[in-house]
Amino acid sequence: MEKKRLCGQNLKEMEDWIARLGEPRYRAHQIYQWIYQRGANDFAQMTDLPKRLRALLQETAQVGLPTVIKQQLDPEDLTVKLLLELKDKQRVEAVLMPYSNLDFSRNRLTGCISSQVGCPIGCPFCATGQGGFIRNLEAGEIVGQVIALRQEALKSENTLIESLNIVFMGMGEPLLNYAEVLKSIYLLHDPKGLNISLRRITLSTAGVVPRIYQLAQEELPINLAVSLHAPNNDLRNQLVPLNRRYPLEELIPACRKYFESSKRRVTFEYILLNQVNDTEDLAEELALRLKGLPALVNLIPANPTNGADQRPSPERIRSFTRILKTRGLEVTLREGRGGNIAAACGQLRARDSSLRSE
Template structure:
């Protein structure tokens, strides 16, 4: 993806390998230089062209004229004393801020990254949307959340979830470019089967994503069992109703064979009744899916509450009705690791 900075230079970290080859050849260099350059960028991950020591001084100077090499600055780093979860607040080159969370599991280390600065979707239980939307993140800025976290933490990150600040499918082209960079065998070479993408339900983009057959896990932020309730807490439902969303999910499974994960933020008195369990079982009956129940995060602008006890009770109701359900493990509770909170507190 050819993205230019304000001064006209190309964002080199957002270029695919083939695009980088084209640019290097256009600059009068041999194709093998692109392979060297790509390794410096995505394997060795240097932060300056000057550190690319097997390239001539003249070529490095030319690179600085043609390309910008972005980096993120760690404004704040919080580490949990209970489970080693790390939370980062990054400053972007234009002064905006985003968050990432690094989490250790038995199977390895996963990072939750942001895809936008803020969010347009307006879900009224979410801290990310309250702070407002600024702009989309570039492929390089998504990738750098991983590179910077690995460099700082010393941990090898083997999986990623696009569940941080922003709606990934509202930034579709940049996200798809990022996924291509992330999975490129010449770079980080992460299997997209180790990646989950969470969406509130932008139906046309779900269908477009299905057609790409990338192998990633699709996580749907459902959070309600009927249109009236969902529209009251998630404005996107006024455009794409539950029935249309679930039809797109069936299409995604038919195209990819990948099990759908449905996220369900439990809110006391809103979506936690036996009737809700009955409705959810009726909606998802026949799906190859998993329901991930999440005790709602407390934010000061809302009085929504729930806890793990009520989440476990709701899980039992779903399992009685034949649904595969779990309660999301809480990580980084002592550092408020839920995305959106640190950025919002910092920018207020």
């Protein structure tokens, strides 16, 4: 008989399960905190539980956290990439990125997590998409990445763990794993567990339009980021194949609806590919496309994948940025992090692991 996996259970589910074992429901609160707050992966660590109960848990359940099988540190910016093995031996990657406060006293943190093993979207500039798609992650496997990243962050005294931001920008398309991603968000937010503010959670999508509308109805004030990468359908069809199903004429109104519902402006991510989507004419077209929409444009100079370097020159990046700002758009230029360990945007699954297809 397969043991019950507890990571991924919400408190109500855990209470009901522990009651079926004949134990008082408050024991579920203790187990819940051991898993989500302290990162315990062994019932023997749960020392405030009676030995009898710990023995029963060993027989009937498992915590089920992913196993960290490899860790890499970028010596330049201290980005950490974790390679995690799941219950079926599939692997995903998660990234922890520290950012210094203005006074350099404590490090703010961003954790980048995966929602799928591989990705079905198939964007040509992304190593994850080129590796193919295996399966969706369960909520516990998603939350387990955050627990692993928190445990890593706690090794340093110079980190402000309360400042942890979570971005669903790792492997996979979160909105194609809607139910499990949504459950993981509630688990991340639960004050009795990880207690991460919803406003510190960002979900990135290639543009699954029906799910954007559905997410707007959830009334969760999380941040939405859209992988745009082109201002017209002809080019976006090439760069983001999902655009053939959900073109810009459908995507942009969905983003507007999300803003109206959440009161959170939408971030449009735009990877700058040399002489592909970085021309001045395309910058003008992008400004026109986003006119009147409360938005932030996050420009991302392309990172090398599979040996190809498509990063534009500094001059082309500056020119593209200048035009957008001149047209009244708010623009940020993403600081590249983790490039030395293939942990930067678009590089996950580029090295150190290969998808396993049974």
